[in-house]
Amino acid sequence: MKVRFGFSCRGQADLGLEDFPQLVDDLERLGFDSIWLPESMLNGAFDPIVGLTYAAARTEHLKIGAYLAVPGRNPARLARELANLDRLSRGRLLLIMVLGQPAQSEVMAQDVDKAERGARLDEVLPLLRQLWRGDVVNHDGPRYQLREARIFPTPVQDPLEMWLGGLLLGALRRAGRLGDGWIPGLTTPAEAAAKRQVIEASAAEAGRAIDPEHYGVNLTYSRGPLPALAAKQLRQRRPDLDPEQVIPQSRAALHERVDEWLEAGFSKFLLRPATPPTDWTAELETLAEDILERQM
Template identity: 50%
Template sequence: MKVRIGFGLGTRTVANDAERFGLVVDELERLGFDSLWLSERISGEGPDPIAGLAFAAGRTTRLKLGTSVLVVPGRNPVVLAKELASLDRLSGGRLLPAFGLGVADPTEQAAFGVRREERARRFDEALPLLRRLWSEEVVDHDGEFYSCKGVSVRPRPIQDPIDLWMGGIAPSELRRVGRLGDGWLPSFCTVEEVRAGIAAITEHAATHGRAIDPEHVGALVAYRHGPLPELVARFVRQRRPGADPEELIPERAALPEHLERFVGIGASKFVVLPIVEPADWHDELGWLAERVLPLQR
């Protein structure tokens, strides 16, 4: 099993100018991290994932480029297929797209122009259409939300096929991963929840005549320095009622052992993310490279 460690910036990062963001990108490449992951939040300080990853692609030759996650409902799938195919091609096949429905926030949903009750149906229609646009010479589609006739998306991505990852741990989300996904990258979850999720996804995939590569399971793991800020704890309680925020967000010193427990139940692809912006990016990434990157094997 190939264990890989990526780094995420999250939606609250202020590393959103050329100097600070460029520093993070350059250090991740130099230190040997597997990948950089950008999250999407219209109202967040973090850079747009597609624009930010294009910037990163131009500064690197090895670092993979992930979205954690890219919101699909509210986007034109044909335009999205063109954007992502171009990014994959210009980066030399380094794109790692993870998709989602978007955060359950009225302001964010309004920005994408999609009613909450439509999000899942739009997502379920768009993902198979993306696959077709990347693989078929000419695509005709007439669905509930999207319609196109005689469309050809060029250039083709280098990866054939591009693996489509998803997050989420709710039963409906696990069913969707089994039905449509190629990989699973949940966040704010326990080791036992990932263990149960792997079993559920495997079962759902089998009912649709599919199989998820066991190498395509991981977790986005946020970590902290010292006590968890109350604002963050409140956010986690809202997102995961009944869960212990401090269990879901370990201290940095415990991060290597925490990831090893995930490896023990079959997860192997990780994105680590500081819950609070570090004061010194050199020190932060250097510590992670020394203590966490040795898990890569």
């Protein structure tokens, strides 16, 4: 099993644009596998495609990953943008395709009805694969129409994989039908292992299979007890969980949690501190010392 550790800049308060160049340099220098940027329509410093293009130009080995909100985007334009970025980065692009953030202001900024987002994602993913194969696409779907659509150049990666997230039943079934991998949000290894069975059953029903290496986890960590605000926010999202069940609060606890996820069959880790540090370089150096020995 290949074990990889990436670093995620999730959340609008994590990092400013002025700090991004040094963060990218540090991740490359220290040997992290990847950097990940979220997509928020209204908040946060980064547009993921712009930020990752910059990161790709600045590095040689660091993989570049996006949590990319798909509904509302033109499929042909999106296919071309991502194919270009994969070529410019020499095949280092990684994708987690998401519905978008749940806040009503974010939904309005996407210009998509909230109830429509899942159906739009279902329609776009197969279209992207057709376009990346170099096919001429004539699609007259309920939400998108393409006439004689074809993109050039196509991605370096064949296929350019699209992972999915989500914990609800519909999202799990979509991951099985359409995804190349799955990476859940706030959950425990035991819960994720049970949901993985739903994904694999859905994939089998669709006549396909997901690579057993293609399961990962967003893993938030803390250095010491969680600050009160962070603990409160976590309890609001998952009142049934003790924060220590999901957020390791020491180096030893981080290794224990990684072991639990590995035992459950999840081997790709996207790490993020629970609270932004005052010195990002020092934080990344400490994190590298703490965990990168496990990368293989």
